[in-house]
Each structure stands twice: as structure tokens, then as C-alpha cells.
Amino acid sequence: xxxxxxxxxxxxxxxxxxxxxxxxxxxxxxxxxxxxxxxxxxxxxxxxxxxxxxxxxxxxxxxxxxxxxxxxxxxxxxxxxxxxxxxxxxxxxxxxxxxxxxxxxxxxxxxxxxxxxxxxxxxxxxxxxxxxxxxxxxx
Amino acid sequence: xxxxxxxxxxxxxxxxxxxxxxxxxxxxxxxxxxxxxxxxxxxxxxxxxxxxxxxxxxxxxxxxxxxxxxxxxxxxxxxxxxxxxxxxxxxxxxxxxxxxxxxxxxxxxxxxxxxxxxxxxxxxxxxxxxxxxxxxxxxxxxxxxxxxxxxxxxxxxxxxxxxxxxxxxxxxxxxxxxxxxxxxxxxxxxxxxxxxxxxxxxxxxxxxxxxxxxxxxxxxxxxxxxxxxxxxxxxxxxxxxxxxxxxxxxxxxxxxxxxxxxxxxxxxxxxxxxxxxxxxxxxxxxxxxxxxxxxxxxxxxxxxxxxxxxxxxxxxxxxxxxxxxxxxxxxxxxxxxxxxxxxxxxxxxxxxxxxxxxxxxxxxxxxxxxxxxxxxxxxxxxxxxxxxxxxxxxxxxxxxxxxxxxxxxxxxxxxxxxxxxxxxxxxxxxxxxxxxxxxxxxxxxxxxxxxxxxxxxxxxxxxxxxxxxxxxxxxxxxxx
Numbered sequence: 001x002x003x004x005x006x007x008x009x010x011x012x013x014x015x016x017x018x019x020x021x022x023x024x025x026x027x028x029x030x031x032x033x034x035x036x037x038x039x040x041x042x043x044x045x046x047x048x049x050x051x052x053x054x055x056x057x058x059x060x061x062x063x064x065x066x067x068x069x070x071x072x073x074x075x076x077x078x079x080x081x082x083x084x085x086x087x088x089x090x091x092x093x094x095x096x097x098x099x100x101x102x103x104x105x106x107x108x109x110x111x112x113x114x115x116x117x118x119x120x121x122x123x124x125x126x127x128x129x130x131x132x133x134x135x136x137x138x139x
Numbered sequence: 140x141x142x143x144x145x146x147x148x149x150x151x152x153x154x155x156x157x158x159x160x161x162x163x164x165x166x167x168x169x170x171x172x173x174x175x176x177x178x179x180x181x182x183x184x185x186x187x188x189x190x191x192x193x194x195x196x197x198x199x200x201x202x203x204x205x206x207x208x209x210x211x212x213x214x215x216x217x218x219x220x221x222x223x224x225x226x227x228x229x230x231x232x233x234x235x236x237x238x239x240x241x242x243x244x245x246x247x248x249x250x251x252x253x254x255x256x257x258x259x260x261x262x263x264x265x266x267x268x269x270x271x272x273x274x275x276x277x278x279x280x281x282x283x284x285x286x287x288x289x290x291x292x293x294x295x296x297x298x299x300x301x302x303x304x305x306x307x308x309x310x311x312x313x314x315x316x317x318x319x320x321x322x323x324x325x326x327x328x329x330x331x332x333x334x335x336x337x338x339x340x341x342x343x344x345x346x347x348x349x350x351x352x353x354x355x356x357x358x359x360x361x362x363x364x365x366x367x368x369x370x371x372x373x374x375x376x377x378x379x380x381x382x383x384x385x386x387x388x389x390x391x392x393x394x395x396x397x398x399x400x401x402x403x404x405x406x407x408x409x410x411x412x413x414x415x416x417x418x419x420x421x422x423x424x425x426x427x428x429x430x431x432x433x434x435x436x437x438x439x440x441x442x443x444x445x446x447x448x449x450x451x452x453x454x455x456x457x458x459x460x461x462x463x464x465x466x467x468x469x470x471x472x473x474x475x476x477x478x479x480x481x482x483x484x485x486x487x488x489x490x491x492x493x494x495x496x497x498x499x500x501x502x503x504x505x506x507x508x509x510x511x512x513x514x515x516x517x518x519x520x521x522x523x524x525x526x527x528x529x530x531x532x533x534x535x536x537x538x539x540x541x542x543x544x545x546x547x548x549x550x551x552x553x554x555x556x557x558x559x560x561x562x563x564x565x566x567x568x569x570x571x572x573x574x575x576x577x578x579x580x581x582x583x584x585x586x587x588x589x590x591x592x593x594x595x596x597x598x599x600x601x602x603x604x605x606x607x608x609x610x611x612x613x614x615x616x617x618x619x
Contacts, residue, residue: 008549010179010206058393062405069385076270076378077328111579113269113339116232116381119388119405120208136208138232138381139340139550 004032048100160189165197179206187403193223202598203545209406212490220483224409229487232384235431236375237466238514244458245368258615267337268576274335284319290429294436306503308464318422330379335437339619342374347611380427463512467542494528494540517592526605544592550583575618
């Protein structure tokens with residue numbers, strides 16, 4: 001199953017993230033965000049920095065956007081591009097994760113500027129053997 | 140689809156009140172524009188906004204309406220200042236994204252041969268593109284707080300422009316309610332090295348030439364005439380504004396369970412205007428708005444310096460004079476007559492421009508007779524308009540009009556439908572010189588991705604909401 005696909009949105013950028021489990025949705029969402037923003041060459045291993053992330057939120061869908069907001073913030077402000085993720089705890093309202101980032105300058109490697117992750121119509125849709133969620137980003 | 144609307148007048152359609160809507164929707168559109176509006180979810184967003192507490196009269200949509208997130212882009216809503224809500228999603232991420240229009244003493248013949256080097260020079264002097272920074276020295280947080288408090292006034296105090304520019308800026312260049320203590324550390328981080336930068340996306344600096352004059356008396360008052368060179372600058376509050384919006388949508392969502400109404404869309408996260416959170420957001424949003432005014436003021440000054448240097452002119456020979464600066468993503472307190480009484484409202488304009496008619500006390504005296512200048516840029520390959528607001532706008536649209544052409548094709552679709560060579564060929568055929576930080580931006584911003592700006596402007600002109608004053612065509616464009 002593919003991790004994500006771009007979907008049409010008139011003014012901004014929208015993409016659909018797929019996963020078999022909620023955990024996969026969170027992992028694939030973060031990976032999709034980085035792939036959409038930065039060149040594939042960044043996937044090569046370089047020296048990585050480890051960081052702990054802990055977020056408490058309202059419900060699973062809001063938590064998912066909060067998670068992406070954090071990954072996005074690391075990239076655009078701290079100039080740290082997330083390359084690996086290990087989720088240690090995930091429930092309806094909380095995520096604890098370790099992320100490994102590279103300190104490359106994002107401006108040099110940006111293919112698409114994503115300015116913010118929105119909560120627009122955010123909903124996790126569950127099908128028989130997979131689930132998906134549509135995300136709209138301000139670009 | 141059209142049958143779900145009632146036609147109110149030639150270019151005005153009403154979306155009847157259904158479900159949880161507290162007021163009807165009203166859309167300004169001619170038949171052609173109306174058919175393009177159906178193609179995305181913008182009309183549902185007009186209905187969603189109509190469900191918010193405190194909304195007065197109508198959930199309004201301008202003819203450049205298109206699908207946004209939360210509010211549609213091109214949306215206007217006035218909320219009762221005592222009982223209504225304020226929503227960061229009704230302002231947008233790029234708080235006080237806006238446009239300024241500057242006249243010069245130059246005729247097109249004065250710059251024709253030097254245009255390529257002029258465009259290059261401006262492109263070099265104003266940082267553009269993704270994450271652009273360092274137009275001026277990185278600001279300490281205490282200095283940045285001054286910017287957030289007094290906006291364009293700070294820029295002028297630092298030598299970027301003249302005191303009289305303030306009379307030609309909406310709100311005279313700053314919102315006094317700004318409270319830097321309500322702006323997060325993250326937002327301050329994002330803003331500290333971005334003052335004076337253009338950014339990316341649809342932001343631009345355009346050198347244009349006046350092709351048509353529609354209102355001679357007003358054009359004369361503004362010292363504008365045919366073949367004259369003008370400059371248009373479009374940008375906003377950069378990363379700082381985005382972070383303020385992001386912070387407060389999140390805060391309001393977390394507290395949304397305390398509200399006595401359900402949100403039709405999480406991006407419409409709101410707080411009551413008179414609540415602590417509502418006041419905090421307004422204080423922070425005002426800071427971001429002020430940052431945007433400071434930003435456009437610095438950029439204008441840099442563009443002037445570039446032109447002076449490249450054309451070897453004195454400032455008096457160039458006559459670089461700000462005609463007006465309008466914001467088009469904002470929430471503000473204004474007063475209107477509603478049901479026979481003067482009422483204070485918190486007006487949300489998201490992708491819409493203030494268009495005050497003559498006589499309003501909020502305008503500098505020089506605009507009280509003409510009405511407020513309204514700047515409506517097209518895409519990089521087509522014309523732009525300078526208009527003025529009318530008394531009818533005060534009665535029908537809470538003194539608001541459209542803000543641009545309005546997208547009708549996604550960036551993704553634009554990239555699939557053409558390539559950089561075709562886009563450059565098209566611009567070349569129109570004798571438009573363009574420089575951009577990224578070729579991809581030029582493809583995403585191609586003319587076919589937008590509605591025809593003349594259709595949009597004529598819709599509002601014919602509806603009597605604005606009056607066209609002059610039309611410019613681009614000859615040089617700098618994109619992010």
C-alpha cells in the first residue's frame with residue numbers, strides 16, 4: 001500500500017495519508033510531509049540528532065495534526081529534517097516518540113514550501129483493512 | 140447547482156439559510172464566475188461561516204472566492220463585537236497579507252531599455268523565495284517587539300520611508316491593540332530575521348504601466364495618468380504571522396469543548412471575542428498585522444533605492460509615492476448601521492480588501508472625498524486595477540471588496556499542465572520580464588491557474604461596490 005498521494009486543492013496543497021494502523025498513519029504522515037518538502041537526496045544517512053517528542057491533544061485526528069505541526073516546526077524553524085521515527089506510546093490523546101533529524105539547511109533543499117498544516121475537515125476514515133486521512137497545508 | 144441560489148441583483152446571489160446557518164450566504168459573481176465557483180468546496184465554506192455565533196446579516200463571498208480552509212478565500216463575515224466569536228481561520232495564516240501601490244514620475248519610455256537590469260537589481264536587493272531572510276540585520280526580541288507594536292511606523296523611524304507614507308496605509312500602518320506578550324517564542328523566532336523579505340508563493344513585486352484611466356478626477360487627485368510607471372508590492376507577515384495563526388487555532392481547538400456550539404470544521408476554531416483567549420488572539424494577530432506593514436514598508440524603501448541606483452535619478456526626479464496599502468487577511472473592529480442602529484462588529488476579511496466609501500472617519504483626510512483606494516492585482520501575466528470604495532460597499536459588504544483574481548486551478552494541476560519554457564514564452568510574448576527564486580513558482584503561478592481579474596473587478600464595479608480608477612499592465616515581475 002502506498003504511503004500517501006497528492007490530492008487536488010484549488011489554492012493550497014492537500015495530500016492523503018494511508019496506513020493499516022493508526023501508528024502507520026502517524027509514521028507515514030511525517031514521512032510524507034518530509035518527502036513533499038525536501039529533496040529525496042536527504043534520505044541518505046548523515047549524522048543524526050535524536051529528539052524526544054511528547055504531545056497531548058484533544059482526540060486522535062487533532063493529535064495527528066499536532067504531530068505534523070511539530071515535525072513541520074522542527075524543519076522550518078529549527079532547520080532539522082526528520083528522517084527516522086520511533087513511536088513509543090500512542091493512544092487517542094497522547095503520542096511519545098523519538099525522532100532522528102539531520103541539521104541540513106532546509107532552504108538549500110526545499111522543493112515545496114509548506115507554510116502551515118491546517119486542521120481543515122480533519123478526520124481519520126476507517127475502511128475494512130486500512131485507513132486514511134486528508135490533510136490540507138497552507139503553501 | 141445554480142438553482143440553489145436566489146438572484147438578488149445582476150451580480151449578487153443569495154444562498155438560503157439551511158441547517159445550522161444563522162444567516163444566509165451572499166455571493167458576488169457574474170454567470171461565468173458562478174460556474175467556476177461550483178467546482179470546489181467554497182460554497183460549503185460560505186455556509187459553514189454562516190453557522191458561527193454573532194454573525195451579522197450575511198456570510199459574504201467576493202467574486203474571487205475559492206476553496207480555502209475554514210473560511211473560503213474571498214470570504215467576509217462581521218461578528219457582533221459583544222456576543223460574537225473571533226476565528227483565526229477567518230483571517231488566515233498570512234495575517235495582513237496585503238498590497239501596496241506606488242506611483243512614480245516615470246513614463247514607460249524612461250525605463251523601457253533599462254527594464255532587464257532594473258528587474259535584476261530589485262531581485263538582488265529584496266530577498267525572495269522560500270525562507271528568505273536577512274534583508275536587514277536580525278532583530279533582537281526586544282527590537283522585534285517594537286516592530287510588533289508600531290508596524291510601519293517602526294520602519295519609518297529606522298529610515299525606511301517617510302512619515303507621510305503612514306496616511307496612505309490602512310490603519311495608518313499599525314493596529315494599536317497589538318500585544319507582543321501574546322506572541323509565542325516560536326513566532327518571534329520565525330519573525331526575527333524576516334523583516335523586509337518577500338517570501339514565496341503568490342507574493343510579488345511588479346513594475347507596471349498605467350494603460351487605462353477610468354475616473355479622471357480621482358486619477359488626477361492621485362497624480363496618476365496614462366503610460367505612467369507604477370510599482371505594486373504583495374506580501375504579508377511571513378513566518379511570524381503563520382506561527383501566530385497556527386498557535387491560536389490550536390489553543391482554540393483545545394478549548395473548543397467549552398463553547399456552546401459545535402464547529403462545522405475544526406479550522407473554524409473560535410473563541411468569543413470578549414473571552415481571554417479571544418482578546419489574546421486579537422492582540423497577537425494585531426502584532427502580526429503590524430509586522431506585515433513594517434515588512435512592506437521596508438521592501439518599498441528597498442525598491443525605491445534599487446530604482447534610484449539603476450536609473451541614476453534623484454528621489455525628487457523619481458517621485459516614488461505610496462498611493463495606498465491595503466490588507467486582505469485581517470480581523471478588525473469597525474462600526475456599521477445594522478437594522479437601523481450603529482453596531483460595533485469584528486469584521487473578518489480573508490482574501491478580501493477593505494473598500495471604504497467617501498466620508499469615513501477611518502480614512503486620512505486626502506481620501507475622505509474620493510473613497511479609499513482599493514488595489515486588486517491580477518496574476519503575473521495580466522492587468523491589475525486601482526479602484527476606490529463606495530457608499531454602497533458600506534451598506535452591502537461591510538465596506539469590503541475582492542482582493543485579486545482568485546485561483547481556479549491547483550498548483551499541482553498547473554505543474555502537470557505546462558512547463559517553464561511555455562510559461563516564459565507566454566510572458567515573453569507579452570514583453571514581461573520576470574525573475575523568480577524558483578522556476579517552479581512561475582509554473583504554479585501561470586495565468587491560466589487564475590480567474591480573469593477583469594471579470595472579478597468588473598463584477599464588483601458593476602455591482603457598485605467599487606469604482607475602477609486605473610488599469611495597469613505588468614512589464615517587470617519579481618516572484619518568490
